[in-house]
Amino acid sequence: MPTYPVATVDLAALKHNLKRVKQLAPNSKVMSVIKANGYGHGSLQVAQALADSDAFAVARLNEGIQLRQAGVEHDIVVLEGIHSIEQLQQAAELKLSPVIHHPSQLDYLKAAELTTPLAFCWLMIESGMHRLGFSAQASQQAFEQLSQSHNITGPVGLMSHFANADTKGDSRNQKQLETVYNVAQQLGNPQLNLANSAAVLSLQQSHQHWVRPGLMLYGISPFDDVSATELGLQAVMTLTAQIISIEQVKQGDQVGYGGDWQAPKSMRVGTVNIGYGDGYNRQLSNLGQVLVQGQKVDVLGRVSMDMICIDLSSLNEIEVGQEVILWGDKELTVEQVAKQAKTIAYEMVCQVSPRVKRNYING
Numbered sequence: 001m002p003t004y005p006v007a008t009v010d011l012a013a014l015k016h017n018l019k020r021v022k023q024l025a026p027n028s029k030v031m032s033v034i035k036a037n038g039y040g041h042g043s044l045q046v047a048q049a050l051a052d053s054d055a056f057a058v059a060r061l062n063e064g065i066q067l068r069q070a071g072v073e074h075d076i077v078v079l080e081g082i083h084s085i086e087q088l089q090q091a092a093e094l095k096l097s098p099v100i101h102h103p104s105q106l107d108y109l110k111a112a113e114l115t116t117p118l119a120f121c122w123l124m125i126e127s128g129m130h131r132l133g134f135s136a137q138a139s140q141q142a143f144e145q146l147s148q149s150h151n152i153t154g155p156v157g158l159m160s161h162f163a164n165a166d167t168k169g170d171s172r173n174q175k176q177l178e179t180v181y182n183v184a185q186q187l188g189n190p191q192l193n194l195a196n197s198a199a200v201l202s203l204q205q206s207h208q209h210w211v212r213p214g215l216m217l218y219g220i221s222p223f224d225d226v227s228a229t230e231l232g233l234q235a236v237m238t239l240t241a242q243i244i245s246i247e248q249v250k251q252g253d254q255v256g257y258g259g260d261w262q263a264p265k266s267m268r269v270g271t272v273n274i275g276y277g278d279g280y281n282r283q284l285s286n287l288g289q290v291l292v293q294g295q296k297v298d299v300l301g302r303v304s305m306d307m308i309c310i311d312l313s314s315l316n317e318i319e320v321g322q323e324v325i326l327w328g329d330k331e332l333t334v335e336q337v338a339k340q341a342k343t344i345a346y347e348m349v350c351q352v353s354p355r356v357k358r359n360y361i362n363g
């Protein structure tokens with residue numbers, strides 16, 4: 001018997017989704033993005049399942065350090081880079097590849113005397129998102145500085161990031177591509193690395209030397225109007241909990257904090273051991289649905305920290321101990337639940353807290 005709540009992570013599905021990336025971008029190396037604890041799935045287990053990746057990307061230095069210390073030997077790119085000389089030294093010693101996106105990081109490189117020079121590093125080009133990176137004008141000087149740095153022995157690649165790749169046919173994607181192409185040409189066509197999941201799936205021109213998907217590896221669609229199944233992806237995480245109490249409420253009884261839900265009739269209400277303290281989004285109060293024995297039933301009242309209440313009036317034979325699926329079934333995908341919560345599936349999976357045990361299957 002599992003201890004609920006549990007996030008079951010299907011390692012075979014992860015591997016399948018990586019194959020799907022390679023099928024879509026057969027001429028590109030794959031940098032698998034496993035930041036934020038592998039989008040909530042467990043970064044080390046994800047890294048092991050995705051060992052056929054050409055490199056991994058994380059957001060922060062400490063995420064890279066953790067993976068190295070756990071024995072991951074792939075190239076690991078740190079997307080936010082380093083923020084001091086000490087961090088640069090630490091990155092270099094552990095053979096982590098920092099992204100250089102800001103002049104301050106060039107200064108650290110200039111000032112440092114690294115015992116192990118960087119074997120690979122990435123220059124971030126700002127091409128339309130205005131979040132991180134050097135402008136097209138500033139990129140030439142930054143690139144030269146990196147190429148000539150005594151602290152870098154390996155190649156310098158160019159990275160950029162799309163702001164609107166999840167909107168197919170958006171002209172802003174073409175604009176960003178043109179900006180990057182122009183910069184690349186000026187710099188003698190270094191290795192390009194542009195495509196997030198949405199671009200891997202819908203913007204073939206962005207498949208360059210590298211692609212850099214995250215979300216799709218976890219079997220989640222980045223598009224509002226196309227399901228993961230339609231994209232040939234397999235869901236990786238199934239989040240389940242169990243009914244720990246069943247109560248017969250009377251007409252007019254109020255359920256949960258604030259009494260936001262009131263029973264319209266005498267009926268059975270189940271209490272399930274998952275709440276916002278586990279990452280079950282509180283926006284699902286009085287809105288969400290869960291699956292019980294294959295049937296969708298409503299969340300009643302507010303989501304508490306550790307529990308939710310659900311409507312069992314349409315189900316007869318349910319007993320305490322019954323498993324409940326919060327998401328990850330074909331009938332209730334994480335994308336659908338995210339929509340109910342007025343957020344995105346990225347946030348749903350990232351929010352699954354450490355209190356929820358991860359159970360790895362099909363390894």
Ligand SMILES: *Cc1c(COP(=O)(O)O)cnc(C)c1O
Binds near residue numbers: 033197198
């Ligand atoms: C998170 C991230 C990705 C992966 O994006 P997905 O939409 O999850 O595929 C790629 N590049 C950068 C810079 C990121 O921050």
